Amino acid sequence: MKSHCSKYFLILLLCLSVYSVSAQQDIDEAGKVLARVKQTYDTASISFHLKYTYADADQPNTVTDSLEGDARLHGNNCFMTLGNIIFFRNQTYNISVFKEDKLMMLGRPSTLSRQMQLPSDQISAALHQAGVTTCRLLRHQKQTTIIFDYPPDSPCLQMQISIDEATYLIREVITKIRNPLTQENQVTTPPSGQNIMVKTLFTAVKMEHPDNSFFDEKQFFTREANVIKPAADYADYQVFLASPNI
Numbered sequence: 001m002k003s004h005c006s007k008y009f010l011i012l013l014l015c016l017s018v019y020s021v022s023a024q025q026d027i028d029e030a031g032k033v034l035a036r037v038k039q040t041y042d043t044a045s046i047s048f049h050l051k052y053t054y055a056d057a058d059q060p061n062t063v064t065d066s067l068e069g070d071a072r073l074h075g076n077n078c079f080m081t082l083g084n085i086i087f088f089r090n091q092t093y094n095i096s097v098f099k100e101d102k103l104m105m106l107g108r109p110s111t112l113s114r115q116m117q118l119p120s121d122q123i124s125a126a127l128h129q130a131g132v133t134t135c136r137l138l139r140h141q142k143q144t145t146i147i148f149d150y151p152p153d154s155p156c157l158q159m160q161i162s163i164d165e166a167t168y169l170i171r172e173v174i175t176k177i178r179n180p181l182t183q184e185n186q187v188t189t190p191p192s193g194q195n196i197m198v199k200t201l202f203t204a205v206k207m208e209h210p211d212n213s214f215f216d217e218k219q220f221f222t223r224e225a226n227v228i229k230p231a232a233d234y235a236d237y238q239v240f241l242a243s244p245n246i
Contacts, residue, residue, distance in 0.1 A: 027135045030146045033163060040168045045074040048205040050082075057176050057195035072208070076109075077215040090215040094242075097220065097234065104220065104234055107242030142166055154178075157195060167207075173200040 040046075051068035055061070069082035080087040086097035089109060096105040134149040145162045158176040163169070175198045221239065222229050228246065230237050 026137050027132065029137055030135050030148075033137075033144055033146065033168075034161075036168045037163055037170060041073065042075055045072075045208040045210045046169065046205065047072045047208050048202045051201045051203070053199045053201070055197045055199075057197045060197045060199075072214050074210055074215065079214045088215075088217070088220065090217060093217045093246075095217065095220050097237070102234075102237045104230065104237045104239045105242050106221065106228065106239060106246055108245065139165075143171065164205075167205075169202070169205050171202055171205070174198070175200075 047070070049068065049070050052066060053063045054065040055063050067083050069080060071078065071080040076089065076091065078087065078089045084099040086095070086099070088095040088097070091109070094107045094109050097103075098105075131151065132148050133151055134147075136147040138145040138147070142165045143162055144165055145160055148159045148161075150156050150158065156175060156177050158174075160172075160174040161170060162172040164171055177196050177198060179194050179196050218231065220231055220234060222231065228239050228241070230239060
């Protein structure tokens with residue numbers, strides 16, 4: 001009996017060690033893929049249509065809300081419309097325009113970056129906000145899907161990133177998050193409605209010729225001495241300075 005127990009124990013240790021090596025290999029491979037993705041977004045000029053959908057994680061096919069828009073990126077520069085909101089970022093300014101409220105928020109990139117996150121920003125934030133418990137890579141028809149799982153008490157429980165292997169552009173991100181309206185101390189198996197599935201779909205993705213006019217802040221405001229003057233399209237907007245050193 002003792003011999004059998006020892007044998008089973010050794011087999012278990014072997015299985016665990018193989019799993020550990022395999023998991024580390026997946027994490028290492030995921031890191032390489034995401035490094036290529038980051039390099040693409042850091043250097044290329046890209047346009048795309050994006051659509052966010054929200055659903056109960058237990059009923060992912062029943063969409064409860066959605067939001068969509070268009071974006072143009074070039075490195076850290078971004079011009080994005082999302083519903084009735086415009087997000088703009090260049091090397092000097094971050095600008096958020098709320099059309100319904102006729103409000104323009106103006107700040108430096110470090111002050112408003114959390115309000116506007118690009119695809120690579122979202123992934124970076126999610127990967128660093130909590131420890132990854134497991135990592136899996138799935139490859140199918142020239143598309144790589146990386147699946148990260150997080151601890152049950154983490155705000156983000158799972159993230160799936162689907163990447164086009166030919167271009168290293170992101171096609172879809174599916175994030176499973178804890179519902180902020182539920183009790184924060186519940187870490188056991190959640191009831192229906194506690195977790196939310198947020199899907200971001202990127203379509204009409206194209207590599208564009210660089211065009212700096214997209215990222216010129218003068219389309220939003222001009223400066224006369226120390227006075228910020230909204231551009232003609234936003235003449236009746238209130239300007240809120242989110243940073244003291246504008």
